[in-house]
Amino acid sequence: MSDFDEAGVVRRCREGDEQAFGELVDQFKHLVYGLIGRTVLDHSRVDDLAQEVFVRVYRGLPHFRGESRLSTWIYRITSNVCRQEGAQPRPALSLDEAAERGARRAEPAVAERAFSDLEMRERLEKALSRLPVTARFLIAGHYLHGVRYEDLAEALNMPLGTVKTQLYRAKRRLREVLEGELT
Amino acid sequence: MRCEDVQNLIEGLAEGEITPNADVTAHLQACTRCSTSLSCARQIDRALEALPVASPPPAFTASVVRCTRSVRWESEQRLDWWFNTVMAICLAIIAAGIWGLMHVTGLTAVTLGTADFVGRSLPALYERVKPQLTLYLTAAALVFAALGIWRWLERTGQPRQPA
Numbered sequence: 589m590s591d592f593d594e595a596g597v598v599r600r601c602r603e604g605d606e607q608a609f610g611e612l613v614d615q616f617k618h619l620v621y622g623l624i625g626r627t628v629l630d631h632s633r634v635d636d637l638a639q640e641v642f643v644r645v646y647r648g649l650p651h652f653r654g655e656s657r658l659s660t661w662i663y664r665i666t667s668n669v670c671r672q673e674g675a676q677p678r679p680a681l682s683l684d685e686a687a688e689r690g691a692r693r694a695e696p697a698v699a700e701r702a703f704s705d706l707e708m709r710e711r712l713e714k715a716l717s718r719l720p721v722t723a724r725f726l727i728a729g730h731y732l733h734g735v736r737y738e739d740l741a742e743a744l745n746m747p748l749g750t751v752k753t754q755l756y757r758a759k760r761r762l763r764e765v766l767e768g769e770l771t
Numbered sequence: 772m773r774c775e776d777v778q779n780l781i782e783g784l785a786e787g788e789i790t791p792n793a794d795v796t797a798h799l800q801a802c803t804r805c806s807t808s809l810s811c812a813r814q815i816d817r818a819l820e821a822l823p824v825a826s827p828p829p830a831f832t833a834s835v836v837r838c839t840r841s842v843r844w845e846s847e848q849r850l851d852w853w854f855n856t857v858m859a860i861c862l863a864i865i866a867a868g869i870w871g872l873m874h875v876t877g878l879t880a881v882t883l884g885t886a887d888f889v890g891r892s893l894p895a896l897y898e899r900v901k902p903q904l905t906l907y908l909t910a911a912a913l914v915f916a917a918l919g920i921w922r923w924l925e926r927t928g929q930p931r932q933p934a
Contacts, residue, residue, distance in 0.1 A: 609836060609839060610832050610833075617831055617832065618826065621824075621825050621827045621831075622824040625825025626824070631825070638827060643835070643839065643842060708818045709818055731819045731822070760781070762815055763782070
């Protein structure tokens with residue numbers, strides 16, 4: 589990541605250098621793919637959406653002023669593409685609903701129960717699908733190597749504290765849903 | 772310390788961003804519900820880290836670059852269309868201006884006389900050209916066919932954006 593000359597690549601892309609754009613795609617494709625793969629529910633759409641992100645990057649490069657890092661700008665585009673996709677087969681739980689579920693959650697009688705890793709993964713994916721797309725994007729970004737809180741805050745146009753709070757709330761909702769299933 | 776207070780700290784504790792003080796530690800030791808929550812949060816944390824990450828196919832970059840070629844071509848076509856439209860409008864305005872100027876200065880009457888003269892000369896011109904007319908028409912057809920092929924190649928040679 590440190591060898592990547594962001595300003596140079598952007599300049600070459602603006603001059604119409606196709607190879608430079610290829611370098612840019614190579615640099616960010618894994619992160620974009622990872623973010624989309626963990627955010628959207630329909631995994632067959634990941635390829636198309638990742639391509640859409642880079643087409644938007646290509647179209648936007650002439651207007652990119654360099655006020656934020658290139659990666660942050662790309663995360664923002666990825667977030668917008670994910671939000672527009674917004675494929676949620678089930679309505680997302682509101683925070684109030686989650687809080688209600690939390691109030692009815694596991695009591696000491698079921699404390700000893702725990703999920704196996706595989707079971708946990710399956711249930712976690714189901715629980716994730718019930719979160720709003722922004723929460724899923726935050727969780728995806730947080731657990732993907734290379735995406736910092738600051739990047740997420742700038743990409744989502746939120747204060748840093750709000751990002752952390754929303755992330756904790758999203759994770760708490762996940763926990764409450766999973767604990768609710770233990771009862 | 773109340774369960775509600777500790778529950779608000781569970782995610783931070785699980786991630787290691789919050790260090791539990793003596794009160795929190797004592798509560799976690801005494802309260803099964805909160806210690807279960809903490810253990811569940813840790814399990815979620817590990818599971819989230821271990822979730823599989825989608826990887827782009829090997830040809831992804833090439834496919835995106837092909838896509839951008841198509842985007843660029845479409846954008847150039849759009850620019851060409853606007854340029855041609857603006858040029859046509861400008862030419863129409865210039866022609867109308869010239870016509871208006873000629874009308875004001877009385878030159879249109881002279882021009883109409885000239886047109887009448889040219890009109891009367893055309894049959895004579897046709898008679899002179901008639902013997903080589905087939906040759907001229909064939910040459911014109913060849914030129915238009917060549918232009919048509921060039922235009923077709925330009926259109927079909929562009930990569931299309933995958934669906």
